[in-house]
Amino acid sequence: MPQKDYYEILGISEKASLEDIKKAYRRLAKKYHPDSNPNNKMAEERFKEISEAYEVLSNPEKRRKYDQLRQMGQKGLAGFEDFEDLFARKKGKEQAFSFEDLGGFGDLGDLFSSFFDLGETTRQRRWSTQRGADLFTEIEIPFDLAISGGKTTMELKKEEICPLCGGTGAKPGSSLSACPECGGRGILSFVQGAFAVSRPCPRCMGRGKIIRIPCTRCGGKGQIPTRKRILITIPAGINDGTQLRLRGQGRPGNGGGPPGDLIVKVNVGKHRFFERRGKDVYCKVPINIAQAILGSKIKIRTIDGRVILKIPPGTQSGTKFRLRGKGIKIDGSKGDQYVEILVEIPKNLSEEQKRLMEQFAKEGDLRY
Ligand SMILES: [Zn+2]
Ligand SMILES: [Zn+2]
Structure with a gap:
């Protein structure tokens, strides 16, 4: 996590020159090197830290980014910890919400590194409407159908929007209330300054609203597992292993987002003559x-x-x-x-x- 102070680890000031950094690293690396400290776990850990600190601080570009982060101060970084706590608490309480549902969110432990890349910071999304995930399945078709092309059907188990609550997850007739965690915005901002990062609110999963009484049919998930027969059009001459994409046949989206696609891998059966x-x-x-x-x-x-x-x-x-x-x-x-x-x-x-x-x-x- 982000609390690591690379300057402190190397025992140097933040004004240290590249030469100072190198010197400090050489001195400490020698002292804690595993070769000089066989079977010493503490030394090993320390050596790793030193190497990590050196890798960042000896690279001017990485050091510049690190300095910026550091200047944002304890306040911003503390926000991450709060967030993690909050997340852990919510997850324990409400099984209905899974981390994957937040989609592309990544590991919270990686927040710091994603921050460091700056890739995530520019991506500000409204998470409340989210496209459903793609589903993947396989079918086997006879050789002749692969050649002539035509239609075939298959049964697919997948999640569908709950017909009782229409996907809201709330008991019909019960009201939704604004999420107290994010004030109904659906997103939380963690760090001020140069890096204003927004993340989906874990309490309401980015919807901005929370359910008071969960739907009796889906238990608040807004989706129910179903079996569905789907029709697949096989193009004539299809090759073994071809993947067909069926638009909109994947998992339903969240909060009114579009459904994902269904990807069907077509395996062509063998022919006894051809x-x-x-x-x-x-x-x-x-x-x-x-x-x-x-x-x-x-x-x-x-x-x-x-x-x-x-x-x-x-x-x-x-x-x-x-x-x-x-x-x-x-x-x-x-x-x-x-x-x-x-x-x-x-x-x-x-x-x-x-x-x-x-x-x-x-x-x-x-x-x-
Ligand atoms: Zn429902
Ligand atoms: Zn919220």
């Missing part, structure tokens, strides 16, 4: 040796019906044929289908077949 690579489709087709040797016409399954493939005489096992335009259509252009021929060698021949095969071998002067 294999897909990009726009192209691959398959393996067995033929017998007579077809391979003498040539044949065979029927081949494609993703849109059957076609006839001419097998020329003397086709080797492993030969690939391309069926142009029989692949997957994506963005107006179609891929191809590749057919790999596998010649099946018969294992059990009849006596007559064996005799003919021997005859065949003799005729071709084939050794066996």
